[in-house]
Amino acid sequence: xxELTKGKGMRSFIRHLCFAAFGVSALIDMSNxxxxxxxxxxxxxxxxxxxxxxAFLSGIVGSMNGxxxxxxxxxxxxxxxxxxxxxxxxxxxxxxxxxxLLGWSVPGGxxxxxxxxxxxxxxxEIDKLKGxxxxxxxxxxxxxxGAFAAVWTIGIRFAGxxxxxxxxxxxxxxxxxxxxxx
Amino acid sequence: xxxxxTAKKPxxxxxxxxxxxxxxxLKSSVAKVPWYFSVAVSALAFGLFFFQTGFDLYKTGQKGFxxxxxxxxxxxxxxxxxxxxxxxxxWLIMKLVKTEKSISWAIxxxxxxxxxxxxxGVLGILFSVVLGWKTAVAFGITGVLWATGPIIATIREMTKxxxxxxxxxxxxxxxxxxxxxxxxxAL
Numbered sequence: 152x153x154e155l156t157k158g159k160g161m162r163s164f165i166r167h168l169c170f171a172a173f174g175v176s177a178l179i180d181m182s183n184x185x186x187x188x189x190x191x192x193x194x195x196x197x198x199x200x201x202x203x204x205x206a207f208l209s210g211i212v213g214s215m216n217g218x219x220x221x222x223x224x225x226x227x228x229x230x231x232x233x234x235x236x237x238x239x240x241x242x243x244x245x246x247x248x249x250x251x252l253l254g255w256s257v258p259g260g261x262x263x264x265x266x267x268x269x270x271x272x273x274x275x276e277i278d279k280l281k282g283x284x285x286x287x288x289x290x291x292x293x294x295x296x297g298a299f300a301a302v303w304t305i306g307i308r309f310a311g312x313x314x315x316x317x318x319x320x321x322x323x324x325x326x327x328x329x330x331x332x333x
Numbered sequence: 334x335x336x337x338x339t340a341k342k343p344x345x346x347x348x349x350x351x352x353x354x355x356x357x358x359l360k361s362s363v364a365k366v367p368w369y370f371s372v373a374v375s376a377l378a379f380g381l382f383f384f385q386t387g388f389d390l391y392k393t394g395q396k397g398f399x400x401x402x403x404x405x406x407x408x409x410x411x412x413x414x415x416x417x418x419x420x421x422x423x424w425l426i427m428k429l430v431k432t433e434k435s436i437s438w439a440i441x442x443x444x445x446x447x448x449x450x451x452x453x454g455v456l457g458i459l460f461s462v463v464l465g466w467k468t469a470v471a472f473g474i475t476g477v478l479w480a481t482g483p484i485i486a487t488i489r490e491m492t493k494x495x496x497x498x499x500x501x502x503x504x505x506x507x508x509x510x511x512x513x514x515x516x517x518x519a520l
Contacts, residue, residue: 221449237496241481248508253515260471264478268445271482275356 158228164237169243170201174261176250178314184251186316196310201236204299208270209233211295212234219281223239231280235273235292239265259304270296293312298326351448355483359442359490367439375444376412381454383408386518388458389467401450407517415513416444419506423488426502430490439479439491440444446483449475469518477514481507 174197180189211218213228220227242265249255270292278284335396347366350358363371387404389394419441425438434440457472476489488499 234496237500238485239499241485242478244504245478245503245511247509249511253511260475261478264475264481268479268482268485271354272485284357320389 159233162233162237163316165240166201166205166233167198169239169265170197170204170234172243172247173197173303174200175304176246177249178261178311180314181256183265186318187315189314192310192314192317193293195216200303204261204266204296205229205232206301207271208292208295212273213293214284215287215291216277216281219277221326223280228277231276232273234276235270235271236256238269238272241265242268259300259307262303263268263300266300267293335518344374346443347467348451351445351483352452352479354485355404355446356489358445359483359486363442363445365447368437368444370431371441371444372413372417375416375447376409376489378447378451378454378476379412379416380409381403381458382450382469382476382514383517385454385457385461385473386469386514389459389469392461392465392467395517400409404517411513412444412447414449419509420444420467423502423506424491426490430492430495430498439487442490443484444485446480447477449479449483451514452476463471474511477510478507 171212172232174195175190176193178189178193178196180239183189209229209232213225216228242261245332246261247258249261274285274288274292277288342490344366347358348364376410382478384401384405385400387396391398391401417440420440423443424432424439425432427439445455453472457476459470460472461468484503484506485496485499488502489496492498496513
């Protein structure tokens, strides 16, 4: 348990950074890549999605591993899932590189592959705590991560419609008090 | 014949295991697979990936069919030369952290990490030919991304569970492959 709690702050920060990168990459305006509205909105959506995803995954897997929670504490599964989610780093980095250096539009593929890998890694961390391998944990994490990947792929299309409204709202406010975007 | 059949069985199950449960496959099956079969997996994976790129360009009229065939050849060469080379470089880096795994195990595991890319490549070709989809990104890139998990697992196995090093190196390797493919796609 001590090994799991060590570095949890840094892992949490890295995880939020990864999801922010996915959000920014998915919602970027390719005609204006550094539009602050798209960047901030994308980062916020990504981080919120990541918080919900991790909470859901921890909750589902935690409910299946009651004995583990009794032995190692209530937060053991949550920490194990958090550790597994550090496996998102390569995918988030590649998504950001593909978006900003190669000019690709990357709505869901990188996050989908990353989430599935992170799910498997989370189940491995839980197996390490238990000292045995468990196919049910692998299946549960794969199903939850797959579902969230699908939600992201579908939902991001709708989320992409929002930034222009935000920008329009800001410009409207700006026209009343002086436009901050100019 | 028996040797070939014995080799064929662990290869097929190892390919599937590397996609579904790479950590388990690395501990049990990879050592039984001859290195040249592993290199064939990466060669086939990239051959299919690059062919899909060329085929997509052919379908949009940007290139001729001969370019699609050239792409397949370039992909096979990439999987035969570049991927094992990257595996060898990875082993050299791992020697700095005192890995006990042999270079042939490292190259074999690294090449087998692209088992998922090979399966995605086969599916991509099917969807491309039968349904007329453009699959280089949806199946090709996704397949290459799927190799990231097994690569991290390979490095963890070589370093006795050092995940952080695996994550950093897998990121670098993934970026190298993405960039090299993008250079090819821009031809």
